[in-house]
Amino acid sequence: MIGERDARSSVREPAGEGAAAVSLRGVVKRFGDFTAVDGLDLEVAPGTCLGLLGPNGAGKSTTMKLLTAQAIADEGTIRVLGLPVPAESKRVRAAMGVVPQQDNLDEELTVRENLEVFAHLYRVPRRERRRAVEDALALAHLTGRAHTKVDDLSGGMRRRLLIARGLVHRPALVLLDEPTVGLDPQVRAELWGLIDGLRSRGTTVLMSTHYIEEAERLADDCALMSRGRVVARGAPAALIAEHAGRRVVEHSGPPERLAEVERLAHAAGLPTRRTGPSVSVLKAESMPPSLADELGPDGAYRAATLEDVFVVLTGEKVE
Numbered sequence: 660m661i662g663e664r665d666a667r668s669s670v671r672e673p674a675g676e677g678a679a680a681v682s683l684r685g686v687v688k689r690f691g692d693f694t695a696v697d698g699l700d701l702e703v704a705p706g707t708c709l710g711l712l713g714p715n716g717a718g719k720s721t722t723m724k725l726l727t728a729q730a731i732a733d734e735g736t737i738r739v740l741g742l743p744v745p746a747e748s749k750r751v752r753a754a755m756g757v758v759p760q761q762d763n764l765d766e767e768l769t770v771r772e773n774l775e776v777f778a779h780l781y782r783v784p785r786r787e788r789r790r791a792v793e794d795a796l797a798l799a800h801l802t803g804r805a806h807t808k809v810d811d812l813s814g815g816m817r818r819r820l821l822i823a824r825g826l827v828h829r830p831a832l833v834l835l836d837e838p839t840v841g842l843d844p845q846v847r848a849e850l851w852g853l854i855d856g857l858r859s860r861g862t863t864v865l866m867s868t869h870y871i872e873e874a875e876r877l878a879d880d881c882a883l884m885s886r887g888r889v890v891a892r893g894a895p896a897a898l899i900a901e902h903a904g905r906r907v908v909e910h911s912g913p914p915e916r917l918a919e920v921e922r923l924a925h926a927a928g929l930p931t932r933r934t935g936p937s938v939s940v941l942k943a944e945s946m947p948p949s950l951a952d953e954l955g956p957d958g959a960y961r962a963a964t965l966e967d968v969f970v971v972l973t974g975e976k977v978e
C-alpha cells in the first residue's frame with residue numbers, strides 16, 4: 660500500500676510532460692432537475708493561476724466541490740494532479756490545498772495551533788512540521804501573531820490564516836473559492852499580494868471569483884462561466900481584445916435614445932451593454948464612419964475592460 664508521503668511526492672508532478680494540473684471533460688452535475696454544471700471542459704496548466712469567473716449561480720463553487728469530491732459528477736471525467744477523481748480523491752486531497760469560502764478556523768486555538776493541526780492532518784512529517792508552520796506564518800505575514808487566539812484576529816488576518824492553513828503542506832495546487840468575498844478593499848489588496856506570491860513559488864492556483872478586478876489582477880488565464888459552462892477562455896487581455904475590442908463609446912440619454920443606439924450598433928454587428936443610464940458600444944474602433952455620424956458626437960470614449968466582456972457574454976450586471 661502506498662503511504663501518504665509517497666502519495667504526496669508521486670502526485671507533485673502531474674503525469675506526463677505538460678499534463679494539466681486540473682482537467683475536467685464533459686462534466687455534468689445535477690441537483691434534482693437542475694443542472695448546475697452542464698458539460699464543462701476545463702484544463703489548468705501547471706504553475707499558472709486560472710481565474711474561474713462568473714455571476715452568482717454560474718456553477719463555480721460546484722466545480723470546486725467536484726475537484727475535492729465533496730460533490731460527485733453525474734457525467735464526465737475529472738483528473739487532478741494526474742489522478743482520477745473521485746476514485747483517487749483521498750490522495751488528491753492530501754496533495755492539494757483547499758481554501759474554503761466559509762471561515763471554519765478553530766476559534767479556541769491560536770494562529771500557530773491552527774496551522775499545527777493542519778500540518779498534522781496533512782501528514783507533514785514530524786521533523787518538517789515546525790519549519791512548515793513557520794513558512795506558512797511568514798507567507799501570511801502572521802509571524803508576529805503566532806500566539807494570538809483566532810477569536811482576537813481581525814477579519815483580514817483570519818482570511819490570511821485560512822489561506823496559510825491550506826498551504827501548510829506546500830501543495831502543488833491550491834483551490835481558492837472566492838478568496839476575498841465580503842472583505843474591504845484594503846484587506847482584499849493584501850490578499851492579492853499573498854496569492855500573487857504563490858504563483859512566484861510555482862504553485863498552480865485555481866481561484867473562483869465574481870470580482871472582475873480580482874481576476875484581472877491575478878489570473879494568467881480566465882475561464883468565464885455562465886449557466887454551468889465555460890463561455891470564454893483566455894488571458895484577460897486576449898478576452899478583452901476578442902469580445903470587446905480596444906475601445907468603447909458610451910452614449911447617454913433617455914430610454915428611447917439608448918434603444919436607438921443599440922439598434923444601430925447591432926445592425927452594424929457591434930456588441931453593446933447597458934451601464935446605468937447609458938449604453939456602451941463595444942469594438943468602437945471598427946465602427947463604420949457612417950454609424951459614428953448617425954450616433955453623433957456626444958459619445959464618451961474609454962478603453963474596453965474585462966467587465967465589458969463579462970456583461971456581454973453572461974448578460975449579467977457586475978456587483
Ligand SMILES: Nc1ncnc2c1ncn2[C@@H]1O[C@H](COP(=O)(O)OP(=O)(O)OP(=O)(O)O)[C@@H](O)[C@H]1O
Nearest residue numbers: 690693695713714715716717718719720721722869
Ligand atoms: N446542494 C445543492 N442543491 C441544490 N442546488 C444547488 C446545490 N448546490 C448548488 N446548487 C445550485 O446550483 C447553482 C450553481 O451554484 P454554485 O454555488 O456552484 O454557483 P456559483 O457560481 O459558485 O455562485 P456563487 O458565487 O453564488 O457561489 C445555483 O443555482 C445553486 O442554487
